[in-house]
Amino acid sequence: MLIHQLITQEFPLDENIFYLNHAAVSPWPLRTANAVKEFAEENTRVGARNYLAWQKKEIALRGQLQRLINAPSIDDIALLKNTSEALSVVAEGVNWQPGDNIVSSNEEFPSNRFPWLAQAKKGVEFREVDIATESPEQAVIDACDQNTRLITISSVQFGTGRRVDLEMIGEFCSSNNILFCVDAIQSLGALPFDVQSVNADFVMADAHKWMLGPEGIALFYSKAATRNLLELHQFGWHMVIDIGNYDVKDWQATDTAQRFECGSPNMLGVHAFAASLSLIEEVGMKDISKTIINNVSYLIDNLRKIKGLSFISSVEKSQRSGIVTFNIEGKNMADTHSKLIKNNVICAHRSGGIRFSPHFYTGQNRIDESLNILLSII
Numbered sequence: 028m029l030i031h032q033l034i035t036q037e038f039p040l041d042e043n044i045f046y047l048n049h050a051a052v053s054p055w056p057l058r059t060a061n062a063v064k065e066f067a068e069e070n071t072r073v074g075a076r077n078y079l080a081w082q083k084k085e086i087a088l089r090g091q092l093q094r095l096i097n098a099p100s101i102d103d104i105a106l107l108k109n110t111s112e113a114l115s116v117v118a119e120g121v122n123w124q125p126g127d128n129i130v131s132s133n134e135e136f137p138s139n140r141f142p143w144l145a146q147a148k149k150g151v152e153f154r155e156v157d158i159a160t161e162s163p164e165q166a167v168i169d170a171c172d173q174n175t176r177l178i179t180i181s182s183v184q185f186g187t188g189r190r191v192d193l194e195m196i197g198e199f200c201s202s203n204n205i206l207f208c209v210d211a212i213q214s215l216g217a218l219p220f221d222v223q224s225v226n227a228d229f230v231m232a233d234a235h236k237w238m239l240g241p242e243g244i245a246l247f248y249s250k251a252a253t254r255n256l257l258e259l260h261q262f263g264w265h266m267v268i269d270i271g272n273y274d275v276k277d278w279q280a281t282d283t284a285q286r287f288e289c290g291s292p293n294m295l296g297v298h299a300f301a302a303s304l305s306l307i308e309e310v311g312m313k314d315i316s317k318t319i320i321n322n323v324s325y326l327i328d329n330l331r332k333i334k335g336l337s338f339i340s341s342v343e344k345s346q347r348s349g350i351v352t353f354n355i356e357g358k359n360m361a362d363t364h365s366k367l368i369k370n371n372v373i374c375a376h377r378s379g380g381i382r383f384s385p386h387f388y389t390g391q392n393r394i395d396e397s398l399n400i401l402l403s404i405i
């Protein structure tokens with residue numbers, strides 16, 4: 028099917044909606060809505076009679092996620108509730124020693140701050156490095172010392188949209204025996220990601236942003252070699268080697284990433300997420316990322332023409348992502364945001380400015396219309 032036909036079919040958004048908010052919560056593709064309807068329908072007719080087929084769907088989803096990040100094995104993929112939960116699993120799992128430090132950036136979303144700050148109770152320092160520099164990667168590396176146990180960073184920052192060179196940080200981590208954790212929710216589904224080149228130990232991302240899935244189901248990747256360094260804090264029937272043997276009195280956690288999944292899977296989410304990822308795979312990450320970067324570059328070029336506008340995002344080409352955030356001199360950005368929302372330009376108020384985040388299916392005419400609305404209200 029031709030790409031524009033596919034887009035028209037899969038994104039029947041209301042004509043009057045200008046959706047520039049994929050960095051928050053994305054609309055579902057039609058196939059995702061259909062998968063949910065079919066799953067609901069099946070449940071009402073035959074209950075869980077086809078549970079084996081559901082499990083196959085769950086395995087297929089792990090395979091889709093494995094391919095998306097080029098993980099070595101399907102066993103490296105766990106399905107958790109959300110990004111925040113996965114970050115907490117890592118932060119609470121490391122066997123910290125007093126005096127250890129964790130290095131991060133000063134642009135992180137709260138979910139990539141609070142779990143690490145909470146380790147202060149164990150005498151662990153959390154260092155938040157200013158990355159508004161020419162080389163954010165070098166700034167992070169320079170903040171490390173012999174007591175650094177872990178670096179945690181977002182692949183793309185939620186407010187500024189700043190993209191970092193993960194490979195550079197990953198290489199530094201692996202040659203210095205430092206764990207590497209990547210909050211990838213603002214890039215998976217928007218930009219290519221190869222966990223093996225990045226050399227990350229842990230990667231997490233919920234489905235509901237660039238992967239076009241539902242809220243409440245997340246990828247949690249853990250590298251086989253370092254997975255067992257994480258102490259477990261949640262326990263149940265689903266995480267054991269002898270899964271399905273409910274009579275056994277003792278238990279052993281499986282070595283796979285499933286050791287982090289204590290109980291029943293989110294089967295509704297599994298069906299929806301698998302449908303969303305099937306669209307991402309059909310279009311292909313190369314084309315998706317190219318179109319998103321083109322859309323953001325188009326936005327940057329046109330926003331630049333607005334008098335008094337300054338970018339909160341780095342517009343440096345190597346740091347561009349699906350996010351562009353800006354401020355307009357003399358205008359109240361909270362008010363501007365409310366007016367945009369009233370006019371159905373769906374966007375966010377972040378980092379003191381307006382955040383636009385178009386996806387690959389966002390046509391240039393929709394961007395033009397959104398810019399016209401912006402011009403008419405400022």
Ligand SMILES: Cc1ncc(COP(=O)(O)O)c(C=O)c1O
Binds near residue numbers: 050112183184232233
């Ligand atoms: C960078 C980043 N990390 C984490 C989160 C929170 O994700 P979740 O709701 O899946 O825990 C967000 C949400 O906006 C985010 O932008």
